[in-house]
Amino acid sequence: MTNNNQESTLEFQVVENATILPCEYKNGKSYSGIFDAQDRLVPDSLLVRKDLFGHDKQVILAKENYALTKMIPQSNLNDTYIFAGYLTGHYGHFLIENLARFWYIKQYPQLPIIWIPFTGMINQNFKSWQKEIFSLLKINNPQIIIEKPTSVKQLIIPQPGCGIHDYFYLQQAQALIALKAENPQKGRKIWLSRSQLDPKRSLSSVDNEKQLEQILELQGWFIFHPQEHSIKQQLEMLVSSEHIAGFQGSAFHTLIFLDQFKAKINIFRRRYLPNQQIVNDTYTNIAKTKQLKQTEHFVSQTKIRERTQNYGASVYLIHSYRQIIDLLNNED
């Protein structure tokens, strides 16, 4: 898929007598897929991400040997359904990947939608914040979570409207608008904090963010911990802000729900990649399509802990607070 943030029209395909295989985790990889009546894989049914340097990373692989073993569907759905994607409980991935087909789903509120739970999501219901997002977006389609091989009489597979580090279509952006932004209130500066996220559950953290926040507070910034608030409360906090900033994180993706957002946005990268050229990036793609006034910065930092299974997050140490404060003050 080429980087296309703007006007192109998204497409969909209809698969008759499709077979859906649930996600299976084997040897560190996830396997799943949707197959047509001739047992051929539908490539758009898999999940592909790009990394920051433009390389493809196949996240969901085709369930191997399906055509040979001819797994018998254990359930039949005799109607028309829309494939929504691979359901995950991670906030950022839910917003970018799970809502990626909502540009189509919103047009057909009467059609039921189908989710394949991502590895580790089996037997889980929707999280409260996911239900809240469906409600904000006025999504009332019946929803089905597939946990065993299932045949579907007619399955519509819309092209994803956005992809990690890849593209964010205008059509998708418009489908996700839940609230019109208000005029920015002078002096309303919000720091989207990651300092109180559970390190075991987040991907990365900044070791000295709390100390930085003490200085930011003295400079008039409000330190906001999004995970402590409902999505509605988060939008209320952001909707009339003049300036928002923080370390790169999913909280910035919440802006996809706002229309005509005028605030200045500063995103500080958590990684320092002095010798690597970023090709494409989710935050930039969203900002381009939504015409956000967003700037991204690299500040000096050192990775002081690698991400591990026991601890969770990678931890970074910011070298100087001055660099961040000066960059923010230059924007005000």
Next chain:
Amino acid sequence: MPTNLSQLINIIASKKNTKNYLEIMATDETFFEVNIPEKTAVNPYFNFNKSEPETEHIKCSELVSDIFFNELDQGIKYNLICLNDVHNFEPTLRDFTNSLIHSNKKTIWVINNTLPPDIYSSLKDKKEALKLAKQAGNKQINWCGDLYKLIFTIHDFFPALSYSTIKTANTAQTLVWYGKRVLMPRFDDFEQISRLDYFTLQKHLDLMLFMPQPKALNLIYKSIKPEHFVTT
């Protein structure tokens, strides 16, 4: 206006003819008042414009101390080291051990904020401390954090160092210097020290080795150990 801290540093510097000085988490009110020919200030966010005081002999490094020490030439040694606006045990312990590599046998450390005046001031998290103090009707506190644990750590795990603590109006400053003590650990358990609270601190206040400033300075000048631990 010289502070208690800068006055104390200047007294030591003048008596010991100190040539160079390192201040971790430096503040303008202390750093500018210290009269030592070569000075280095470290703070990730100075409360002054760092280019103003900088000269060939005065350096201001606007970095977190971990990175400062990481980049510091191992051959550089300081005669007087002040851990000033520090409040938390673990990062200050790291500063302290980092600074040992940049010390010589005559180096003296001054560690600020080693005695919290009340329970609120002893909490690790400043925001939490201020919030709870306010709830209890205390409008202002002198937040020191849990730095007192560093003194207990020095007591139990650094028997090659001597120390004494001087009380001030709102807190205390601990002086540390090279001088062997008999090892008589009180806790002998790093985890136990790490989990100490204000009330346990009160039970073990004797470990702070409080003494009046003249007596503490006299110990340093003579480089003898506090009488509690006279050995060898």
